[in-house]
Amino acid sequence: MAYRSTKRTEARRAEVRGRITTAARELIAEGGYVNAQMAAVARRAGVAVGTVYRHFPSKPDLFAEVFREASQHEVDAMREAASERPDAPASERVAAGVETFARRALRGRRLAWALLAEPVDPAVEAERLEFRRSYRDILVSILQDGIASGELLAQDPVTTASALVGAIGEAMVGPLSPTANGGDPEAAIAPLVNFCQRAIGTEPAHVHA
Amino acid sequence: MAYRSTKRTEARRAEVRGRITTAARELIAEGGYVNAQMAAVARRAGVAVGTVYRHFPSKPDLFAEVFREASQHEVDAMREAASERPDAPASERVAAGVETFARRALRGRRLAWALLAEPVDPAVEAERLEFRRSYRDILVSILQDGIASGELLAQDPVTTASALVGAIGEAMVGPLSPTANGGDPEAAIAPLVNFCQRAIGTEPAHVHA
DNA sequence: TCAAGATGTGAATAGTGGTTCACTTCTTTG
DNA sequence: CAAAGAAGTGAACCACTATTCACATCTTGA
Numbered sequence: 001m002a003y004r005s006t007k008r009t010e011a012r013r014a015e016v017r018g019r020i021t022t023a024a025r026e027l028i029a030e031g032g033y034v035n036a037q038m039a040a041v042a043r044r045a046g047v048a049v050g051t052v053y054r055h056f057p058s059k060p061d062l063f064a065e066v067f068r069e070a071s072q073h074e075v076d077a078m079r080e081a082a083s084e085r086p087d088a089p090a091s092e093r094v095a096a097g098v099e100t101f102a103r104r105a106l107r108g109r110r111l112a113w114a115l116l117a118e119p120v121d122p123a124v125e126a127e128r129l130e131f132r133r134s135y136r137d138i139l140v141s142i143l144q145d146g147i148a149s150g151e152l153l154a155q156d157p158v159t160t161a162s163a164l165v166g167a168i169g170e171a172m173v174g175p176l177s178p179t180a181n182g183g184d185p186e187a188a189i190a191p192l193v194n195f196c197q198r199a200i201g202t203e204p205a206h207v208h209a
Numbered sequence: 210m211a212y213r214s215t216k217r218t219e220a221r222r223a224e225v226r227g228r229i230t231t232a233a234r235e236l237i238a239e240g241g242y243v244n245a246q247m248a249a250v251a252r253r254a255g256v257a258v259g260t261v262y263r264h265f266p267s268k269p270d271l272f273a274e275v276f277r278e279a280s281q282h283e284v285d286a287m288r289e290a291a292s293e294r295p296d297a298p299a300s301e302r303v304a305a306g307v308e309t310f311a312r313r314a315l316r317g318r319r320l321a322w323a324l325l326a327e328p329v330d331p332a333v334e335a336e337r338l339e340f341r342r343s344y345r346d347i348l349v350s351i352l353q354d355g356i357a358s359g360e361l362l363a364q365d366p367v368t369t370a371s372a373l374v375g376a377i378g379e380a381m382v383g384p385l386s387p388t389a390n391g392g393d394p395e396a397a398i399a400p401l402v403n404f405c406q407r408a409i410g411t412e413p414a415h416v417h418a
Numbered sequence: 419t420c421a422a423g424a425t426g427t428g429a430a431t432a433g434t435g436g437t438t439c440a441c442t443t444c445t446t447t448g
Numbered sequence: 449c450a451a452a453g454a455a456g457t458g459a460a461c462c463a464c465t466a467t468t469c470a471c472a473t474c475t476t477g478a
Contacts, residue, residue, distance in 0.1 A: 159400035166379020167372035199408035
């Protein structure tokens, strides 16, 4: 009984672990999951391959954590944007959430695409499902409020919210996106927000503009 | 000069080639691109691996053709549905196209997902891009008609069409889809069509229902 | 039937990338 | 400092697959 982990070693361990997840996230942001081999992660993190395996039992485990961290950030940002004015009309709350989502996705297109759609190991896929479900649930909740208050037309909020998630993903980071070929990203946001506002079905009586 | 290909041999060659592409498509429909190894394709087609390479120079070449064929079918079906009544209101033409798209996607969820989103070799990705673009362009054309006639609100038709493609894909075959977990597929179509009709922005004056 | 060429075969090859492990280095405690 | 154990290392290992190629078989025209 001559060795016990101490604050110093634990801090160092956490620091190395952080370097590894950061390296993995950066590689995904640059070239997607396929571009993020274990050897490349290790090289960028400045450690040996074996060290990565001291911290994560397998590649799926590593990337599940990376996905979890990255997507949590995104979901929190959108939730915050959509809840800034909890009593605003649903259409404005959706607009705020969508705009935040879109703007952040555009800042890191490749990472956003990897988080949203790129196929990955089943373990990572499970994280992604959580991610998309979180987005959807934020929207569902706003839609339900809007329907209850009579602001929005009667509709299936789960279908609407799912479709919105797909629409935003495609319009922002998908291959069809105007931003995919060098267009001005900012210019793509307003039409998308308009799309979403129309899609949630504001009752004509509530239209202000 | 003792051998020249004849009708009989050409027919046989075409038949084998067809067996190979069919086998490849079936494998994709069952387990996606990752599940479709060359050896598996050969086995299912009832030929040796080498034979596959007599017909296609490489795996990407084979699957590019498979994607091209499969997606052409889908695009044609949607175009036809949307053009059945060329003078109908845009909102009805969109509804007809979307419903056809959705219904067909549901019939072959895995294949539809592979065609729409699963990452593949760059050569195959190029085919997929064509595919999505074709869908988008069908919708863009209808939207332009509707905007010109005053039926639809002014909007960027490319963004709207891209977002619609994303929305349909997500709602029908994406991980969020209610149909992904054993829900009734038919029940998912009507809400989606409603979503799309709202999203294209029918001018209030034109609303009939 | 025979030669020429096309087509079919599948074991062997080669590239890729995740994972292991014997070994070294570092840190802590007595 | 010495022992114990944790952390770090990276070459070797292994599984998986696309691709090749020397050989066999089949088809055609003379």
